Amino acid sequence: MILQTTTIARNTFIESVRQPIYFIVLLLAGALQVFTTWSTAYSMGYTDSSEVTKDNKLLFDIGLATILVAGMLLAAFVATAVLSREIESKTILTVVSKPISRIAVVLGKYIGVAGALTVAVIIMTSYLMLAVRHGVMSTAADEIDMPVVVFSTLAVALSVGVAGWCNFYYGWSFPQTASLLLLPTILVAFALTLFIDKHWEAQALATDLKPQVMLASMAVLLALLVLAAVATAISTRLGQVMTIVTCAGVLMVGLLSNYMIGRHAYQNTSVGVVEFAEPDRETRWQFNERGHIYFVRLSAPPRADIAPGTPVYYGSNPNGFMLANRSITADDGTVQGVIATDIDGRELSMELAADAPLASRPPRQGDHLFLTETEVHPVAATLHAIVPNFQQYWLVDAITRNSKIPTQHVLVLSGYAGVQIVMFLAIGVFLFQRRDVG
Structure with missing residues (x-):
């Protein structure tokens, strides 16, 4: 089965990049990035504290949205070209027979589509990195970044x-040749701009290298791989x-799932x-025994x-999802857990008043504080878990607010995307097993 899947995936990848719409979308994405650098001035962003600064914040936001929408269209177009049309034209019989x-x-069709989509996202991300390097020309005094151009x-x-020459003399597929050549050439172009500044002088590699932007683009790629699974299934x-x-509907619902479903799931x-x-001296960054204080x-x-002796709860989500601590009621009726003490305005002490390990970690910067445990609605929580939450993949706000994207978060996103992909492919297999292709 592995050899069969690999063969189908290779043929699907080649068929995907041969689609004229594939190269057209790549060119349109590049053109839109060029237009974005001309039209995103005066967005009233003046901070210089993050990888993307000033008017470039709007440029980055629109540019990443361009990748998301273009990738969604590619996933739908390519998936139907390699699967739906084959079913309708009965050519799929040559395989399933x-x-x-x-x-x-x-599986083979999905892997091939995902490979073609990954190539497209790498190319479009290179466009975006070049656009961010060039920057928005907000004033007449701004100079064109000639190395980028x-x-x-x-x-x-x-x-x-080269694609046109090979098509004319050797009969090679123009979209396939142009798309696969564009991948190394645009990467080389981006690499050269990392070593050469806008005045054609040498510069350090790290000057214009933006790893946080790359992580945000990687998160968008994960979202598009989920959409590719959806497209393959349907x-x-x-x-x-x-x-x-x-x-498009799945993408829209996924972007609004926090508002439509999530706010009803955890309250x-x-x-x-x-x-x-910070802990007191005796706690020493631990928070797992009675008497430990933060x-x-x-x-x-x-x-x-907040009255002294009140149980308090904390967690990283503003709706109380996955609180870091809990409380229990003892036999004598007292509540054991994390208790608020020594309250003075904005400052308070949090003491672990329990023999059982009721806190998975200490409180930390950015945590939200609650006075009650989170109310969970099972039906809404189940729907919220099933529907892809594409807001989790949208990390633009973290970059524009100069909040570092943890590598662990991207790894968690990868696991979340993997679960969603397996789920949709399972649905696709179920639908295809019952499809009459004769």
């Missing part, structure tokens, strides 16, 4: 020129137009945000009265 399982067909233009022109039943509509009210937290300062006065 052989001793090849339909599971291998769906020259290298990017040469990359596209070389890819198109292409077993629907045509091209309905596949595009469904993918709690935050009374403050932790600005500073001193906490909130960013603003608490939005509700």
